[in-house]
Amino acid sequence: MPSTPYQQLKQYLVNNISVDDEQLAAFCKKFRHKTTKRNEVLLQAGDVCPYIYFVNSGCLRIYMLDVNGKESTRFLVTEGRFGTAFPSFNLQEPSLAAIQSIEPSDVLYISHYDFNQLLDTFPGWEHLYRIGLEKDYIASIKRIESLITMDARQRYQLLMETNPALIQKLPSKIIADYLGVSQETLSRLKSKK
Amino acid sequence: MPSTPYQQLKQYLVNNISVDDEQLAAFCKKFRHKTTKRNEVLLQAGDVCPYIYFVNSGCLRIYMLDVNGKESTRFLVTEGRFGTAFPSFNLQEPSLAAIQSIEPSDVLYISHYDFNQLLDTFPGWEHLYRIGLEKDYIASIKRIESLITMDARQRYQLLMETNPALIQKLPSKIIADYLGVSQETLSRLKSKK
DNA sequence: GCCGCTTATTGACATTTGTCAATAATTTAC
DNA sequence: GTAAATTATTGACAAATGTCAATAAGCGGC
Known part of the structure; x- marks a missing residue:
């Protein structure tokens, strides 16, 4: 068991970029920690998504709810990964999707403002984010392919x-x-x- | 009509990042220019995609071909946009998809090597690329949503x-x-x- | 540990979409 | 400009998937 809730995030960071302890600490300071209950809603559809999450344990679900009550899961965010209602978080506009934790989860989260500040301050952060975007984009392309073929x-x-x-x-x-x-x-x- | 094939690319760059003329020239130097015929194949499925394209005019199509000959279009790249067989270009692995120009087109292209060199050399380039990734990723999320809902x-x-x-x-x-x-x-x- | 709610399974049927085939309309290549 | 090839349309039917309903199974909360 990690001694602090930031262990996994630090591991993620050192796996992906070269970063010293001081920077690690600076990054972590921007993240807050939260535990969630089963089926807890972290973002309501219609709200602007203020946070991006890092999942220590458990699972987040980004999903849409249509007028007939039918749900569709856009993404599932599992342990050791970042996730958010991306279009809303990125553009800071109302979200089509909601976020819930399917099971009791342990997450870190950072605000849009702080996230952008890290982007502007540390080139390493932009690099890290870019690498993550590439992976997520590739995953979404594969998902599109599976859906159309x-x-x-x-x-x-x-x-x-x-x-x-x-x-x-x-x-x-x-x-x-x-x-x-x-x-x-x-x-x-x-x-x- | 632009006097050089690089006019549109320059416009794209100045619209998205702050960049001086010298840098613009350095960026453009890495791109080569090509005109294509209708239905010309730029990448065969199974090959590693060496280039990312910028479309001056015309239209590129990224598509898959299954064993029965059925085609599925993964993406369409229109005027003034970047496009490639992204998973293959990014990971430099054989591509599931092929690229063709649907109509006679005028394109610029840059190699994976040069692209990465720009990423490493100019922080502005990484920023530009990141912004583009965000847009493309959002577009792909919306496509997924339309397909599942x-x-x-x-x-x-x-x-x-x-x-x-x-x-x-x-x-x-x-x-x-x-x-x-x-x-x-x-x-x-x-x-x- | 039990009650109650949620989730999973199954059947019957409706709807959507795909496939195959024939023909018509377009468009390309020369 | 014309012949040939490609693309679009339409019909008939088949296959896949969705919907509704009833029941069974599983699981969470207390």
Whole structure:
């Protein structure tokens, strides 16, 4: 167990950029710490998203809710990763998506203002952010490809291959709307071999 | 008509970062110029993508071809924008997607090596790239949302609202696989009101 | 540990979308 | 300008997926 809630973030930083202890401390100082309950909502749709989160443990879900109450999961943010309602956080405009913690989670968060200040102050921070953006962008491209080229069964199989832990960990209701299929269809895919 | 093929790129740069003429010249020197024919293939699937392109005029299409010969358009890159087979260019691994110029086009291109050299040499370049990544990432998030929450008709209507020029300009066959629907389905959407 | 709520499964059916095929309309290449 | 190739449209049907409903199973909160 890490002695402070900042251990994992520091590890993430040293893995991705060259940074000395002093800078690490300066970065961490901008982050606040929070534990959440199961299904706690961190951002309501319609609000401007003020924070970007780093997940120490647990799982955040970025999701949309349509007028009929149907939910769609845009992204899942697991341990050791950054996540936010990106378009809202980046542009500081009202969010289409909400953020909830699916399970009790332990997170750090930094405000948009402080985040930008780090960008302007430390070139290393911009580099780190850029690397993260590249990875997330590539992940989103792969997701688009799976959505336009594969049927429901193929997408489910792909997820089983690339991220079986997610399927284990999350209720299949959420896996279903992450894949863009109904709960019933996913249930049938799983049973009918 | 611009006097050199670099006019538009320069305009793009000054719009996005503060940069002096000397730097502009240094940036442009890294780009080569090329005109393409209709349907010319710039990258074959399976090859590592060596370049990122800036489109002066015309249109590039990043697309995938499955074993049955079905094509899916991952992205369309129009005038005044950067584009490449991003995962391959970024990771320098074989590309799932191919690149073609749908129509006769006028493009600039820079190698992965030179691009990274600019990143390392000019903080302004990393900033510019980061801003571009943010925009492209947001666009891809919106595309994912449209794919998981909307049916074919809604996606088509969205495209008509957000980018009617694309629908005008491109054959509906390509619009169809960009939307992730068959040509016939799109044709029916258009006729049946 | 139990109650109650949420989630998962299954069936019947409706709807959407895809596939195949034939034909018409366009467009390209020469 | 014309022939050939590509693209678009339409019909008939098949396949995939969604919706609604009923029931079963699982799990969280106390």
